[in-house]
Amino acid sequence: MGANEVIIDVQESATVGDFKAVLFSQYPRLKALTSLFIAVNHAYAEDDEKLTAEAEIALIPPVAGG
Amino acid sequence: MIKITEKPIDIQKVIDTASSLGAGALNVFIGTVRNTAHGKNVLWLEYEAYEAMAVAEIRKIIDEAAHRWPLLGWAISHRIGTLKPGEVSVVIAVSAPHRKDSFDACEFIIDTLKEKVPIWKKEIFEDGEEWVSAQPNVAKVYN
Structure with missing residues (x-):
């Protein structure tokens, strides 16, 4: 993505799945990752989770701690 | 104690934090930077965390471990930033009444x-660099 933070426009009451669809259409290169999880407020989120205006959303590419 | 730090890890402090008078075993895992990857020399690693x-x-992992085993003490410190081989x-330390549980x-x-933990590392070689990608099975672990 080439940035630490980007703006993605989604409808009110959008879910994580809706967010991902818009994200992938704007940044198709993300599909090349072996995995990409979405975190909402510092926790992994499922596709059906609803987003709120205050939520902190993060993209989590393959992790490699240790 | 859960610590994410750019400074060298104080191994003894992690051990001391996890120790318990009721423990018959204190197990310590120390992860170190390897000097090779994909048959190439690693000059250094760059670690980043979504802290x-x-x-x-x-914390969730510790809670799960404490649910599965009778832990008496625990501590984890993970370093980020630039790390050289060696x-x-x-450092992870856990204490328990008996050694098998601590192992x-x-x-x-x-x-x-x-x-699962959002920490990333990039390997720096003489001729390039590469993000290390782990298993894509985070969701499965959680479900």
Whole structure:
């Protein structure tokens, strides 16, 4: 993505799945990752989770701690 | 104690924090930076963390470990920033009444940390660099 933070426009009451669809259409290169999880407020989120205006959303590419 | 730090890890402090008078075993895992990857020399690694979430995820792993094994004490310190081969990247210490539980809990914690905690590392070679990508099975672990 080439940035630490980007703006993605989604409808009110959008879910994580809706967010991902818009994200992938704007940044198709993300599909090349072996995995990409979405975190909402510092926790992994499922596709059906609803987003709120205050939520902190993060993209989590393959992790490699240790 | 859960710590994510740019400074060298104080291994003794991690051990002391996890120790307990009721323990018959204290197991310590020390992760170190290897000097080769894909048959090439690694000059150094660059670690990054999404810190608030990394701490939250480590806490969940500890809670799960404490649920599975009778832990008496625990501590984890993970280093971020630039690390050279031989340097310590992570220290995990757990104490339990008996050694098997401490071995098993320690192994579970490092295995799960590698799968779930949002920490990333980039290998720097003489001729390039590459993000290390781990197993894409985070969701499965959680479900």
